[in-house]
Amino acid sequence: MTDTRNNLDTRERILDVAERLFMAAGYEATSMRMITGEAEVNLAAINYHFGSKEALLREVFRRRLAWLNSERLVILDELEAQAGAAALKPSQVLEAFFGTLLRMGEDPALGGMVFLRLLGRTLTDPADFIRTFFAGEYAEVIARYKRALFRSLPDVPKEEIIWRFHFMLGSMSYALAGTDMLQIVAGCEPNEASATNAEAARRLAARVMPFLLGGLRAPLPQFVDAVAQRDEAAGDAPARTVLTA
Amino acid sequence: MTDTRNNLDTRERILDVAERLFMAAGYEATSMRMITGEAEVNLAAINYHFGSKEALLREVFRRRLAWLNSERLVILDELEAQAGAAALKPSQVLEAFFGTLLRMGEDPALGGMVFLRLLGRTLTDPADFIRTFFAGEYAEVIARYKRALFRSLPDVPKEEIIWRFHFMLGSMSYALAGTDMLQIVAGCEPNEASATNAEAARRLAARVMPFLLGGLRAPLPQFVDAVAQRDEAAGDAPARTVLTA
DNA sequence: GTCTATATGTGGATAGAC
DNA sequence: GTCTATCCACATATAGAC
Structure with a gap:
């Protein structure tokens, strides 16, 4: 819980960056090096804190x-x-x-x-x-x-x-x-x-x-034909018509 | 167009296998070796026929x-x-x-x-x-x-x-x-x-x-409140009610 | 068109010092 | 908890023989 770098825990910073990069590029296309680079933590930190890349995604x-x-x-x-x-x-x-x-x-x-x-x-x-x-x-x-x-x-x-x-x-x-x-x-x-x-x-x-x-x-599907006929008469109007009922 | 292996063109066979594997595992998680392996073609065939993995996906x-x-x-x-x-x-x-x-x-x-x-x-x-x-x-x-x-x-x-x-x-x-x-x-x-x-x-x-x-x-969104009131009176019933109109 | 062999890079993961 | 250094598997792509 002690911060040696800034006001955010290393673990939390990894999660925040991983969340953003997984979103932007997808899981497979996001490397652990991209994450640790942006989070400014060591590459080994992910495995230390989460165990694996898969486990990191789960924790995210x-x-x-x-x-x-x-x-x-x-x-x-x-x-x-x-x-x-x-x-x-x-x-x-x-x-x-x-x-x-x-x-x-x-x-x-x-x-x-x-x-x-x-x-x-x-x-x-x-x-x-x-x-x-x-x-x-x-x-x-x-x-x-x-x-x-x-x-x-x-x-x-x-x-x-x-x-x-x-x-x-x-x-x-x-x-x-x-x-x-x-x-x-x-x-x-x-x-x-x-x-x-x-x-x-x-x-x-x-x-x-x-x-x-x-x-x-x-x-419901079994009624779709019947409704289509009704809509044909009504011009298949948008649901604004519910207000006139 | 001549088949040296079976009744399917090499190019088409690559496309068929790539389609299935990209579906099952996603683009990034599917390697060219998986594709050429299942299609029983040489690894270099993808680059010969399509130019790159990205181009293969586009052609699929x-x-x-x-x-x-x-x-x-x-x-x-x-x-x-x-x-x-x-x-x-x-x-x-x-x-x-x-x-x-x-x-x-x-x-x-x-x-x-x-x-x-x-x-x-x-x-x-x-x-x-x-x-x-x-x-x-x-x-x-x-x-x-x-x-x-x-x-x-x-x-x-x-x-x-x-x-x-x-x-x-x-x-x-x-x-x-x-x-x-x-x-x-x-x-x-x-x-x-x-x-x-x-x-x-x-x-x-x-x-x-x-x-x-x-x-x-x-x-429409601006009418949602009014419709909710109508539905409340009608019990928010399923659209089966259109048949009774 | 097809194949072998290989160039070249990057991936996730870990051992061990501090 | 953090860091360096490294292992090793696997990726895409290509050069060049046939």
Whole structure:
């Protein structure tokens, strides 16, 4: 805990730099020498403090996910306690799950947008040790929120809810990853999504939460044809029409 | 074009193996020796035929994306010709864009699910040469479909459509990537989504297209509060309610 | 076009002094 | 806990014979 160099622990400094470099270049393309160089620590320090490069990546995620997923459980507990015997609304469940995540982007102490982008980019990494790690970190919170969604949508087949939970995870993950695709879609502007500050997190939240809720509550597959016919009559209008109902 | 080994060109065999290995392990974690080993070609063959490992990756994608994105443009041309002066429905635009993609998963000659998974996993890769490559490959088709969506949703702010197009790309990309998250969400079954056959592509399409359309047509952000109130009265019911309207 | 042999660099990890 | 020095496996790429 004593600092021989500056106000930050060597161990913490390694984690901070690793988080940023893994985000910017990916795990495989980031060498331990790049990390120790930027962190201004000795090459051997990573193995001393973490044991291996793989263990370093796990620790980078563990310190953030431990907070995130325990916070998610606490919030869900609170919501369910308030609701008593009643089921939560889907929008409440989504707000608890994804809102908690997005709030990390506004707080640099929780990793900020750097961590959110890293998370989005790493969730699709095919490396076995990464998939295994995430499976363990997410198992409990996913199970709890899945049950909450089941209760909140009692008339929707559970299998459908499972798929849509997965699709929501995907939308969010990709949006956080912050590829250049948004800029390609948008045109040429150096877009807000590639920003890494707190304001970007808020803007993203405002845009993505309605999208997720719309997807979750979309017509069920077996009804899609019927809905298409209705939409044809209505001009396949945007959901603004809900206000006129 | 002459085969000294079997019925497949050396060049094509390299591309096929590279596609599969890049999918399974990622670009950085796949060595040229792994590729030439499985393809049973000489190590130097990659550099002879493609010039470099980076160029090999680009060619793996180019042979698939050239077909995909030109097909997308042809289909959009046909739809717009049929529609005449009328705007397309959003569902038609989505079907043309994402349906064409998903149909590749059913045809091994177009890469099948192996290519779709590779695409989903690579779209979030941070490597500069990959982002630059995708930007070029997608620019035209994205611009065309973006305009089609603008026309199909004239009352929705263009900025909102841009964001939702991006979110849809993300949902699809992540779903194709086929991480273990679906299995985590689902429970423990060796799930259908991790299958790589044509049937998996059809099942995914049936699940994801309604989700995308629901997200695209979700209430606009400024109306979310009002919709939440309506949903509260209606019990935040699933979209099955559209049938009763 | 294909192959062998090799150039040249970098990777993660560790032994052992301090 | 930190540092130097080093081990050794493996990477991409190429030169040049056939």
